[in-house]
Amino acid sequence: MIASTALRKRLSKSMATLREVAEYARVSTAVVSRVLNNKPGVWASEETRQRIIEAAELLKYTPSASARALSTGRAMQLAISTADASLQSGSPTHLWQLLGFTDAAGAAGYRVVLMASTEVQPDAEDFESLLRSNAVDGFCLFAEQLTPPVRKALLTSGIPFVAVGDPGDESIPQVDIDNFAYTYESVKWLAEQGHRRIALAEFAEYEGGGAVPPHHAKIRAGYRAGMAHFCGGSEDAWEPTTRTKSTDERIAYVSGPDSPTAVILPSLLDTVVWEASFRAHGIRVPEDVTLLAHVSSMETVYLEPGLAYHAHDLRAMGHRAGRLLLSWIESGVSPASRILIPADPPQWRRLTTDPSFSAPTERNDQ
Amino acid sequence: MIASTALRKRLSKSMATLREVAEYARVSTAVVSRVLNNKPGVWASEETRQRIIEAAELLKYTPSASARALSTGRAMQLAISTADASLQSGSPTHLWQLLGFTDAAGAAGYRVVLMASTEVQPDAEDFESLLRSNAVDGFCLFAEQLTPPVRKALLTSGIPFVAVGDPGDESIPQVDIDNFAYTYESVKWLAEQGHRRIALAEFAEYEGGGAVPPHHAKIRAGYRAGMAHFCGGSEDAWEPTTRTKSTDERIAYVSGPDSPTAVILPSLLDTVVWEASFRAHGIRVPEDVTLLAHVSSMETVYLEPGLAYHAHDLRAMGHRAGRLLLSWIESGVSPASRILIPADPPQWRRLTTDPSFSAPTERNDQ
DNA sequence: CTGTTAGCGCGTTCAT
């Protein structure tokens, strides 16, 4: 086949093989392999050792990934599925987790392969066939992807995998934000600012039939625990949703005499929308209403001055997931652990060109 | 080594090899390979052919990626670098392009590997070593990543690659939005709505020393051409920047007697910010000022009713880039082409719960 | 301690 022949020629021109290095250094391939891989028990004459290293450098030797994979049975590759609703919709949240995961993999010499999919739910068969092809050594999944069939396929195959987020099953290796403590601390901080009537605005995707996602349950639990401890309890009306509300409804939430004086919001976009609604109607932020944004630490720069924020590091989260997965792969035994990432303490977004601004009762302790 | 032994055992239990399929079907491995790969010149007795296929299915045979790669010299993998400022900052724009690229790769049987990096500028050595390791057959880069050293490394190596966006060099294979026509059409549409004084608000990252990015130059050229053709020219003051302006400055832009009556905005976030500024100061959108948002087609759902938008399909763009790269890989010859993706026609965002809203002088022709 | 050799699983010539 012509293409094949041409290919080989091109490759043999630019690629240095282990054999070539060995010939150049006048030793056998085995020694080269052992020296370059730092195998123990090689007190090779320090002189030949240098000769080998120099030869490899001179010839720009790079081991063939496929040959090594074939020989060792390890592809040195990790897979991550894109069959996720948030990711498909462009969520930076998942992108940061993905990047953090990739960092961890790269630092350990692993590559990350993206599993193609336009679906929002993964197909178990995709995992199985990729697994059988021996192209990857482990999987990373976002929590929502861990449907019963996928979970079963992964567990029975014995392949290492890790979940990012809260899959609602503590027995599988996972890394998540500590959502309970996170929201609890948000409430605590707002209480320290003098607030007692604090609202928690959440997404409402699951309204109308869907089940409450596990991480939302934890957020609510943390909120209620905080309210009970620091504010003498809360009311159901203080848990509005973010997406079903119009500007008028948002205004109404904070206008009554017993209405909340602070609102915890779950995303940057919601924060911008709520803030716009308030400012457009003469409600001052933070003087009249304090908005506490739950955001990623990468997003804080986009927050308007006068907002409070409580940030978590999603990239670190993905990184941690990668390391957990790698520990499984390299030890061969499932860590069976559940890692919760703590958040930084809440803060005010102070940077402003308006020198008259000052956040009320500033506090910034650990 | 214990781990290695355990590994082999696990693999041999769950993986079916070509040899096993051959033994099960009582033929030689060569025939199995030919039949399963649909090689021409195989009028194998239709009966054995069936036997082979059934055997493969029964044993859940999946070819070993590394073995095939080693044998054919093709890894069936494409690489995409993450060393990009926008991507690192969480840009959904690049994420969609990435997903589109992954779609195209997956459809052709290729996997996509993510090159790890926390940097915003890629290192040429990363590409070269990955290339030498024979782990990928081609590269996809975002335009900003194509710095001189990287470009040189790729060109001299002869490895197939493609740029997404505008690298400012038409000789290399690339896929981009047709930014000239895009902005030209935006102006045309606004002119059709009755506007004559139209502003173009851009990012200002390159102000203060940086060079004007190639795609911004095209956007401006399209804007000016459109203004010259449909509005009798434009003024320099109608090209403000989006990030350096405060609310007051934005208000000022549209408040004078000769100020713009329409503003073209480059992103969803800017759109939200400008709109909030206007509404907060009693400037009605779109009655007083029309805002035309340049967004991705995936984002239109987030636009407030009353905004105009002009969307492009970033996912399709990434897809097209993937196909271009694949054509290079499979033909062996550089396509040396430059593909420009057209945008959909501008539209009003009409969906609203407020029945009193109606966009002025609606037009929606192709 | 080092060199020789046998695979890893697949694609592909060469005989038949």
Place this chain on the structure above:
DNA sequence: ATGAACGCGCTAACAG
């Protein structure tokens, strides 16, 4: 039309 044999590049077992 089909089977036997070789090689891709590397690692790991076995000799020396």
